[in-house]
Amino acid sequence: MIGARRLARISRPWRFIAAAVLIALSVAAAPALSQQSSKSAGRAELRITGAAGHPLVLHDEDLLAMKRQSVAVTGEKGGKAVYEGVPVADLLERAGAPLKEKLRGPAIALYVVAEAADGYRAVFAITEFDSAFTSQTILLADRRDGHPLTSADGPFKIIVPAEKRHARWVRQVTALDLQRAR
Ligand SMILES: Nc1nc2c(c(=O)[nH]1)N[C@H]1C(S)=C(S)[C@@H](COP(=O)(O)O)O[C@H]1N2
Ligand SMILES: [Mo]
Secondary structure (H helix, E strand, O other): OOOHHHHHHHHHHHHHHHHHHHHHHHHHHHHHHHHHHHHHOOOOEEEEEEOOOOOEEEEHHHHHHOOOEEEEEEOOOOOEEEEEEEEHHHHHHHOOOOOHHHOOHHHHHEEEEEEEOOOOEEEEEHHHHOOOOOOOOOEEEEEEOOEEOOOOOOOOEEEOOOOOOOOOOOOOEEEEEEEEOO
């Protein structure tokens, strides 16, 4: 039998250790929890930069509040998917880029560099986004088949529906840089 005095002597250090372990665990979990909540609060961002218009930073909730469009596409390997997002033209317009009736004269020399997190780059002439020039809608997608894009694809991916090769279907888009040809 363990006497009451002896029990108190044994259990006190154990109580101390249990408390220390609990504190250590909560300290360790805090960064993971705050990362989780910042992710669900949607801090994925898209920068629009460059020569024409004004700089603009958009978050995924901004894209969700804009006029949305979806497109059914066939992948390079034949798989089908429905991408949903915002026409790149609307994003450029929001940043003050000349489109529609303003897309004429010197503005015809503008081009957009789509920049990705892995350093990949693709170039589009500004006319490729304008509905007066083309019936194709190039989309900045944030959803595929109703779900947010995977980390390999997203948070944002450019969809070029009429293009059979997918070299300009830029994954992990971080910025659209609007430049003028010299
Ligand atoms: N960020 C990024 N996007 C990219 C690429 C890349 O290397 N990095 N490769 C492109 C090329 S060449 C192709 S064929 C497709 C391939 O897309 P998938 O891996 O989803 O099939 O992504 C395009 N988008
Ligand atoms: Mo490719």
